[in-house]
Amino acid sequence: MKKILFRKLLLDYLKFFIISLFSASIIIWVFQAVNFLDIMIEDGRDYTVYIKYSLLSLPKIINKIYPFALFFSLFYVTTKYETNNELIIFWNFGVHKIELINFIMKISLIFMVVQILLASLIVPSTQDIARSFLRSSSVNFFGNFIKPQRFNDTIKNVTIYSEKKDSDGNLFNLYLKKETDINNFQITYAKKGFFKEINKFPILVLFDGQTITVKDGQTTNIGFTKSDFPLKNIETNTMTYTKTQELSTKNLFLCIEIIQKTKSDIIKTNIENCSKQNLNNIYKEFYKRLIVPLYIPLLTLVPLLLIISSKESSNYNKIKLLTFLIGLFSIIFSETTIRFVSEIFLFNFTISIIPIIIFLFLYLFFLKNFSIRKFN
Known part of the structure; x- marks a missing residue:
């Protein structure tokens, strides 16, 4: 019992x-x-x-x-x-x-x-x-992490800013900064842009802007009507160790x-x-x-x-x-x-x-x- x-x-x-x-x-x-x-x-x-x-x-x-x-x-x-x-x-x-x-x-x-x-x-x-x-894993949904009027630094060594974003995913008045090391970087301004994939690689297509490149103390300025900003082999700032x-x-x-x-x-x-x-x-x-x-x-x-x-x-x-x-x-x-x-x-x-x-x-x-x- x-x-x-x-x-x-x-x-x-x-x-x-x-x-x-x-x-x-x-x-x-x-x-x-x-x-x-x-x-x-x-x-x-x-x-x-x-x-x-x-x-x-x-x-x-x-x-x-x-x-x-x-x-x-x-x-x-x-x-x-x-x-x-x-x-x-x-x-x-x-x-x-x-x-x-x-x-x-x-x-x-x-x-x-x-x-x-x-x-x-x-x-x-x-x-x-x-x-x-x-x-x-890699970053797949690029359009998702771009928040208007915010500096988005999800991608390692890349900062993206957009003044506004429409329902079709188009970005307006863009600012991009890509750092290669402490002294070398690239700044790009564009009036419009959007993400697309070519052969499964993401590309940010930019329109009406200019790119300022600083390398070894020398500065170059190039204007463009259309330019591709490749995001191949990118890493995120998320801790992965x-x-x-x-x-x-x-x-x-x-x-x-x-x-x-x-x-x-x-x-x-x-x-x-x-x-x-x-x-x-x-x-x-x-x-x-x-x-x-x-x-x-x-x-x-x-x-x-x-x-x-x-x-x-x-x-x-x-x-x-x-x-x-x-x-x-x-x-x-x-x-x-x-x-x-x-x-x-x-x-x-x-x-x-x-x-x-x-x-x-x-x-x-x-x-x-x-x-x-x-x-x-």
């Missing part, structure tokens, strides 16, 4: 957890996808790149929501069981409160492993793949090992962002992936503070409010500690064992309140 009761409780926890996790994640993802759409349009990216990039951001959102969804699910279901007198069934069938706590504690280890896998393997991988789409958060956990380990073995400030490695100047960020990313999930067992035990007292108790509502605040504070605290990670190993170690210490303290608190006895 005990197994049936525990199975029913676990299924209720899982059902509400999965619903709350994915519901909240999808809502946040929709809002974020709208922002991505604006960025992609301004950057002139293809819609297929936008779809792939936005979809691959979902695992990161799920990872962020995971701790709160887990705590809230356990808190809500435990409160519901107490309100509906379903916990009394557990006690009447000989389930001791410490047995329930031990059961949830074992389940919490599985939840912890899931988040470690999510944070250390799935999220970095999907973030790197998403970034690779930007690295390998691999960020620290996109590095695989294996590369983080290797990077830390290389830095510790290298006495020189110059690190010779193929791992991007692997440098002594970036060591603090590497430690923070490592902490976020492997240490923050250690708060999961703690977050699963906190809702069980509700079983200390029954709903008939005069202070039950206070305990319920305090339990929710403790769980919320634990989530905020776990994220806040990331900022305190430094290059000092002893300090990092101290921060890392905080969730273990708090967990043991809470478990001992339960042992003290619920007498330990032999169970049948």
Whole structure:
């Protein structure tokens, strides 16, 4: 009978957890996808790149929501069981409160492993793949990112300004500046222009203008009635390098090992962002992936503070409010500690064992309140 009761409780926890996790994640993802759409349009990216990039951001959102969804699910279901007198069934069938706590504690280890896998393997991988789409894609919708009366610098080393733009995509009173290096550049003025493609290469066709070229201190001025401004092999100003958060956990380990073995400030490695100047960020990313999930067992035990007292108790509502605040504070605290990670190993170690210490303290608190006895 005990197994049936525990199975029913676990299924209720899982059902509400999965619903709350994915519901909240999808809502946040929709809002974020709208922002991505604006960025992609301004950057002139293809819609297929936008779809792939936005979809691959979902695992990161799920990872962020995971701790709160887990705590809230356990808190809500435990409160519901107490309100509906379903916990009394557990006690009447000989389930001791410490047995329930031990059961949830074992389940919490599985939840912890899931988040470690999510944070250390799935999220970095999907973030790197998403970034690779930007690295390998090109600007396709050129007419989209040209906003009238704004200096548009989406294209690297090229600035385009247009006074107005009609419904057919024609641009009027254009200013273009193309930089080849610090001292050499080209400025073009034109009364009208529009984008077209020739052999799949974009070209800005300009009418009635002049081009001023500055090269090695010499200036030339050429007028034209029609001129083609090619945009072949262009790059955007969007960051396409691999960020620290996109590095695989294996590369983080290797990077830390290389830095510790290298006495020189110059690190010779193929791992991007692997440098002594970036060591603090590497430690923070490592902490976020492997240490923050250690708060999961703690977050699963906190809702069980509700079983200390029954709903008939005069202070039950206070305990319920305090339990929710403790769980919320634990989530905020776990994220806040990331900022305190430094290059000092002893300090990092101290921060890392905080969730273990708090967990043991809470478990001992339960042992003290619920007498330990032999169970049948």
